[in-house]
Amino acid sequence: MEILQALGLDVLGLGTGVVVGAVGWFVVRCILTGFFTVDQSERAVKVRLGRAVRLAGEPSTRVGPVSEGLARADEDRYVYPQLEVISPGGPYFKWPWERVIKVSVSTQTLSMAYDPESPGANQDGTVLDAVTKDQLNTGLTGQLRYRVSEQNLYAYLFGVKKPIAHVMGYFISILRERIASFEAPPPPVVEGTLEAVEVSAVSGVSINDLRKNLRDLNEHMDRECRGSLSRYGIVLDASLITGIDPPQEVESALAAINTAHNHVSSDISLAQAGADQKIVQSRRAVEIETLKAEAEVEPLTALSAQLSLLKGSGPGALQAYLRNIRLALFSKASQVVLGVKP
Numbered sequence: 274m275e276i277l278q279a280l281g282l283d284v285l286g287l288g289t290g291v292v293v294g295a296v297g298w299f300v301v302r303c304i305l306t307g308f309f310t311v312d313q314s315e316r317a318v319k320v321r322l323g324r325a326v327r328l329a330g331e332p333s334t335r336v337g338p339v340s341e342g343l344a345r346a347d348e349d350r351y352v353y354p355q356l357e358v359i360s361p362g363g364p365y366f367k368w369p370w371e372r373v374i375k376v377s378v379s380t381q382t383l384s385m386a387y388d389p390e391s392p393g394a395n396q397d398g399t400v401l402d403a404v405t406k407d408q409l410n411t412g413l414t415g416q417l418r419y420r421v422s423e424q425n426l427y428a429y430l431f432g433v434k435k436p437i438a439h440v441m442g443y444f445i446s447i448l449r450e451r452i453a454s455f456e457a458p459p460p461p462v463v464e465g466t467l468e469a470v471e472v473s474a475v476s477g478v479s480i481n482d483l484r485k486n487l488r489d490l491n492e493h494m495d496r497e498c499r500g501s502l503s504r505y506g507i508v509l510d511a512s513l514i515t516g517i518d519p520p521q522e523v524e525s526a527l528a529a530i531n532t533a534h535n536h537v538s539s540d541i542s543l544a545q546a547g548a549d550q551k552i553v554q555s556r557r558a559v560e561i562e563t564l565k566a567e568a569e570v571e572p573l574t575a576l577s578a579q580l581s582l583l584k585g586s587g588p589g590a591l592q593a594y595l596r597n598i599r600l601a602l603f604s605k606a607s608q609v610v611l612g613v614k615p
Contacts, residue, residue: 310363314379316423317359318430320372325427326357334503339425342499351503353427374430380420380510385413385445389438400518401445403452411452411480415514417444419501422508429506436505444509447497451490455483483517490514 311317319326332355334340340348359365359373367373386401388394395401400412419440421429429436483490494512502508583590 307366307368308364309367309373310365311359311361311375313361314377315361315375316378316421316426317365317373317375318356318426319359319367320374322370325354325431328355328357331355334425334428337424339422340503342501343503344500347500347503351428353425353432353506355424356426358423358426376421376426376429378421378423380418383417383419383437383441385415385417385441385448385512385514387441389435389441401448403449405452405480405483406454406456409480409519411483412516412518413448413452413514414516414518415512417441417512418510419507420510422502422506425502425506427506428504433505436507439505440501440507440509443501443504444494444498444512448494448514451493451497452483455486455490480517480519487514487517 309317333352334355335348335352340351343351365373384398386395387398392398400414402410403413404410419437433439491512491514494514495509498509498512580594583594
C-alpha cells in the first residue's frame with residue numbers, strides 16, 4: 274500500500290509537471306513570441322499554412338491601376354492575387370502556424386550597370402555597354418531608383434525568385450533596344466537656310482544625337498518601364514542616364530567631328546548675327562526716312578486744310594489771308610522788287 278501510494282504520488286507529480294510545461298511552452302511560443310511590429314518603411318504579409326493571406330473576395334491585379342502599364346498581350350500572363358498588407362505599427366499577433374514576411378518599401382538607388390547575379394559584370398557594375406545604330410559600342414552610366422509596391426506584393430514575394438534581377442534585365446533590354454534604334458527628330462527647317470546647313474553638319478552621328486536628347490531618352494525609359502509594377506511588383510521611380518561615352522578608338526574622330534561642327538556653328542552664328550544686324554539697321558533707316566517724309570508732309574497738309582477752311586468762310590476771306598501774308602513778308606524784307614504790268 275505504501276508502495277502504491279508512493280507510485281501514485283509520483284504519477285500525479287509527473288502529470289502536473291507535464292501540464293505546467295505544456296502551458297509554459299504555449300505561453301512562450303504562442304503569446305510572448307507571437308507579437309510583432311512593422312516599421313514605418315516596411316510592409317508585412319502573413320503566410321498561413323503555406324498560403325499568403327488574401328483580401329476578402331480574393332481580387333486580382335487584372336482589374337485596377339496595377340495593370341495599366343501592361344500591353345494587351347501581357348494582361349493574361351501577369352495576374353496575381355491581392356494580399357492583405359499589414360501597415361506600419363503594432364503590436365500585431367500571429368499564431369504559431371502563421372509566418373510573417375516583412376518587406377522594405379523605401380526608395381533605393383542602383384547603378385544601371387549593376388548585375389545582381391554577377392556583381393563583377395559590366396566593369397564591376399559601373400559601365401553598361403550598348404550598341405548604337407551606327408555600330409558603335411558605347412558605355413552608359415547612370416542611376417536607377419526603384420521601390421517595392423504594396424499594391425502587388427505577391428509578384429515580388431512569390432512571383433519570381435529574384436525580382437530585382439528580373440527588373441534590371443527588363444530595364445537593360447529596353448534601354449539597349451532604344452539605343453540601337455534611336456534617331457533624333459529633325460527640327461523643322463526650310464531648305465537653303467542657315468538652319469538647314471547647321472543641321473546637316475552632324476547628321477548621322479548617333480552619339481551626338483543621344484547626348485543632345487538625354488532627357489527624351491530618360492522619359493522614354495520611364496514610360497516603357499511602367500509595366501514592372503504588374504510584372505514584378507517593383508515601381509521604377511526614375512531612370513537617370515548621366516553619361517554616354519564612345520569607344521576609345523573612335524573618340525578622337527568624334528572629337529574632330531564635334532570640333533568641326535563647333536566651327537561651322539560659330540561661323541553660321543556670326544553670319545546670322547551680321548545679317549540680323551544689317552536687317553535691323555535697314556529697318557531703322559526706313560523708319561527714319563519715313564518719319565522725315567511725314568514731318569515734311571504734315572505742315573503742307575495742315576496748310577491745305579486751313580486754306581480750305583478759309584475759302585469756305587466767305588468770298589473775300591482767302592484774299593484777305595493772302596494780303597496779310599504778303600504784308601508780313603514785306604515787313605521782313607529789306608528790298609522789294611515789284612513787277613510792272615504792261
